[in-house]
Amino acid sequence: MSEVHATLAAWVLDWWELWAVVLAGVVGTGLAPAVVGRTESTRPLDPALAEAVARAGVPAERVRVLAGGRGPVAFAAGLSPTRGRVFVSERLVADLAPEEVAAVVCHEYGHLARRHVPVRVVVPVAFALAWAVGATLSPDPGFLVGAALVLPAAFLTVRVSRWTEHDADQFARASGSGPSLAAALVALADAGHVTEGGWFSRHPSLVSRIERLDEHDVAGTGSEPIENSTAAEPLRRRR
Numbered sequence: 001m002s003e004v005h006a007t008l009a010a011w012v013l014d015w016w017e018l019w020a021v022v023l024a025g026v027v028g029t030g031l032a033p034a035v036v037g038r039t040e041s042t043r044p045l046d047p048a049l050a051e052a053v054a055r056a057g058v059p060a061e062r063v064r065v066l067a068g069g070r071g072p073v074a075f076a077a078g079l080s081p082t083r084g085r086v087f088v089s090e091r092l093v094a095d096l097a098p099e100e101v102a103a104v105v106c107h108e109y110g111h112l113a114r115r116h117v118p119v120r121v122v123v124p125v126a127f128a129l130a131w132a133v134g135a136t137l138s139p140d141p142g143f144l145v146g147a148a149l150v151l152p153a154a155f156l157t158v159r160v161s162r163w164t165e166h167d168a169d170q171f172a173r174a175s176g177s178g179p180s181l182a183a184a185l186v187a188l189a190d191a192g193h194v195t196e197g198g199w200f201s202r203h204p205s206l207v208s209r210i211e212r213l214d215e216h217d218v219a220g221t222g223s224e225p226i227e228n229s230t231a232a233e234p235l236r237r238r239r
């Protein structure tokens with residue numbers, strides 16, 4: 001083994017904790033659909049909702065309803081649209097119209113279809129790697145510079161996360177679910193289930209989400225206009 005290879009191997013071994021964390025993250029995310037399916041009691045969608053979901057372009061067998069007394073929630077688990085799953089709570093199904101539930105499901109499925117999980121971890125993983133390399137090459141300034149950049153890196157991670165939310169909204173809009181998604185967001189906000197986050201909130205503001213859904217529909221993209229084009233109005237007033 002050449003000297004370069006030996007140095008490289010030593011460096012890789014030196015940072016085994018970092019690789020272990022990255023590997024655990026990838027394996028854990030990939031296994032998440034199976035873990036949720038086994039640890040929670042779930043059921044398939046009712047036929048009417050399955051049809052609405054299929055009309056929104058999402059394979060109904062990829063969606064499960066979570067039993068239990070949680071609030072109106074929906075989330076995607078997994079890394080890809082073929083292996084991942086979307087979970088919706090009974091409460092969400094009960095509180096929203098089928099087309100609205102289908103639109104929310106379409107948004108969540110968009111996270112899988114557009115590979116948002118890997119996209120979201122690019123910044124933290126790249127940052128951790130750069131910090132590790134910097135601290136190895138030049139321990140004193142390397143470690144300090146990395147420490148000083150933790151906050152900006154966290155902020156950038158949040159920005160990427162917010163972008164993925166808008167991107168998943170646009171995925172739903174492209175499937176014709178834009179107006180129903182906007183209606184679902186307004187209904188959830190009116191019922192007090194959506195809180196506006198601060199600087200480090202992973203989610204964009206509701207007003208910005210609805211305005212973008214609205215804006216693209218008005219731009220003549222072929223999908224139905226929002227029934228009430230001032231859907232964001234109640235949210236603006238609440239601010």
Ligand SMILES: [Zn+2]
Pocket residue numbers: 107108111164165168
């Ligand atoms: Zn989302």
